[in-house]
């Protein structure tokens with residue numbers, strides 16, 4: 001049974017409908033186009049400084065929600081990051097997404113990738129490919145990152161995607177649907193609990209009863225290693241320190257140790273791989289709407305430890321978006337009004353407006369240069385770009 005047609009609009013129907021979602025491998029995997037299983041690289045054996053990140057076990061969602069709300073509260077007010085386990089998505093389904101991701105990079109010819117190049121500067125959109133060398137890291141060193149992005153509201157028709165990816169598009173759609181319902185929706189409900197909002201309030205800002213849905217980005221991403229020379233110039237940095245632009249980001253944990261979080265003591269620490277877990281953080285927009293009670297935390301990607309340094313690093317990401325054209329005002333929560341602060345003094349940017357502005361300028365525009373980070377001014381705010 002396909003789940004892609006399940007439509008969910010009201011919080012009351014969440015629990016009833018969750019039971020209809022395929023949380024494990026599809027019952028008809030034989031109908032799926034063949035792909036070899038993705039072979040995950042071995043975890044690092046080196047000791048590095050790990051970030052202390054809390055874990056939310058979603059299998060307790062129905063039985064111990066108050067405990068989960070408490071954990072999400074600590075995680076988002078202190079670190080901005082947490083792991084999610086017990087989400088019910090089978091590890092084979094997660095593996096399959098990495099296998100499809102490889103197709104996007106290794107089975108699509110360069111000319112076809114060029115044809116699907118994202119209109120980043122023109123439209124502030126990553127739809128399609130962001131190819132290598134588009135961004136500057138620092139001192140003239142260009143990035144070694146390629147990504148392919150699906151947009152939730154523009155996945156159809158299948159033929160808009162590169163030929164090699166087309167057979168897998170129905171699965172991508174189904175996976176994105178599942179992750180929205182099983183992970184995003186429940187996490188948003190927990191954040192409602194943290195902020196004292198009525199359950200379902202934040203979900204409604206992501207998908208309303210009319211079926212208007214945020215234009216989430218679903219991304220496959222691959223990092224090629226930096227050369228020794230490049231790494232020396234960037235201090236090992238492969239992706240500059242940034243906050244995400246959206247509401248909530250989810251990445252599937254993978255073994256190559258490279259993602260670092262700037263912890264409250266101003267030290268970058270590594271995010272440790274947890275098999276089958278998802279790593280969640282909030283982006284600018286959720287942070288702003290919370291009056292910055294919830295932290296949009298700085299993170300970056302650096303060259304992995306010695307035993308993984310020459311490996312390519314494949315990633316799978318879901319960047320959830322609020323619905324379009326919502327002003328980034330404070331949420332109607334007593335806690336936000338009392339403990340948060342007004343973020344925008346002048347004109348308040350909209351959800352998709354903020355996203356597009358950040359996509360357009362990231363990695364390409366001239367900012368105010370600083371020792372540790374450069375500063376970009378958007379709507380009167382100082383946005384930091386660590387290098």
Ligand SMILES: O=C(O)CCC(=O)C(=O)O
Pocket residue numbers: 221239244251259299300301315
């Ligand atoms: O590759 C990663 O682990 C993080 C990537 C990231 O932060 C992003 O794409 O916003």
Ligand SMILES: [Fe+2]
Pocket residue numbers: 242243244299
């Ligand atoms: Fe990020």
